[in-house]
Amino acid sequence: xxxxxxxxxxxxxxYLVALSSIHPGHNLRLALLCVLPLMLLLFSPVAKGEVLAQxxxxxxxxxxxxxxxxxxxxxxxxxxxLLRSYISILAVLIVTRLLSTLxxxxxxxxxxxxxxxxxxxxxxxxxxxxxxxxxxxxxxAALCRGAAHSKLIASASLGMLFVRSLERSTAIHNSMLxxxxxxxxxxxxxxxxxxxxxxxxxxxxxxxxxxRWSL
Numbered sequence: 129x130x131x132x133x134x135x136x137x138x139x140x141x142x143y144l145v146a147l148s149s150i151h152p153g154h155n156l157r158l159a160l161l162c163v164l165p166l167m168l169l170l171f172s173p174v175a176k177g178e179v180l181a182q183x184x185x186x187x188x189x190x191x192x193x194x195x196x197x198x199x200x201x202x203x204x205x206x207x208x209x210l211l212r213s214y215i216s217i218l219a220v221l222i223v224t225r226l227l228s229t230l231x232x233x234x235x236x237x238x239x240x241x242x243x244x245x246x247x248x249x250x251x252x253x254x255x256x257x258x259x260x261x262x263x264x265x266x267x268x269a270a271l272c273r274g275a276a277h278s279k280l281i282a283s284a285s286l287g288m289l290f291v292r293s294l295e296r297s298t299a300i301h302n303s304m305l306x307x308x309x310x311x312x313x314x315x316x317x318x319x320x321x322x323x324x325x326x327x328x329x330x331x332x333x334x335x336x337x338x339x340r341w342s343l
Contacts, residue, residue: 131324131325131328132235132319132320132321132322132325133227133231133232133234133235133319134235134238134239134319134321134325135321135325135328135329135332136223136226136227136235137223137232137235137236137239138239138329139328139329139332139333139336140219140220140223142332142333142336143161143164143165143219143336144216144219144220146161146336146337146339146340147161147212147216147219148212148216149340150212150340152204152208152209153205153208155204155208157339157340158208158211158212158215160339161215161336161339161340162211162215163339164219164335164336164339165215165218165219165222166218168219168222169218169222172222172225172226174222174225174226175225179218179221179225180218182217182221183214183217183218183221184214185217186213186214186216186217187210187213187214189213190209190210190213190214191210193209194206194207194209194210197209229253230250230253233246233249233250234319235319238319255296255297255300258296259289259293262289262292262293263289266288266289
């Protein structure tokens with residue numbers, strides 16, 4: 129049974145807080161917390177190899193912090209930072225694969241996230257594909273007129289795309305206001321918190337707290 133998106137988001141945040149609060153040297157606690165996303169990945173229907181590979185993208189950025197430990201001759205601390213960063217991103221990727229972006233946004237809204245941030249993100253998701261198609265049409269029209277690939281043409285096309293985006297967004301906003309838009313997008317189905325969600329939340333928080341503070 130699929131958990132409520134709010135329950136999944138709370139558990140993810142609790143896990144990330146517990147993971148980030150572990151100090152270097154507590155290798156056993158880190159190893160225990162690493163088990164949770166790996167078990168979730170094992171039993172989830174996501175593409176396991178792809179998720180594991182995508183989580184590795186954070187390692188070049190984390191290496192900047194680990195390099196300081198390596199310079200000081202503390203190899204164990206460097207490995208600790210790299211592993212903690214990798215597991216954190218892995219947990220986030222697994223949850224975002226199991227839940228859609230709109231489900232996560234609804235959970236964030238229900239948990240008190242700023243409404244402005246939610247609405248802007250939802251509009252960006254809905255109309256990013258529209259802007260991409262608009263850019264493709266402008267590129268095709270320029271090529272049909274014999275335009276060559278150059279930085280000048282690319283910058284001019286980008287400026288025109290911004291102008292068209294502004295015009296389109298203004299028209300969409302006026303249309304929504306005419307239909308009674310009050311700052312909140314309508315939901316097709318309300319969120320439903322079940323008794324199983326409460327049980328899963330309590331169990332998940334207990335497991336995370338036990339792995340983090342029991343040893």
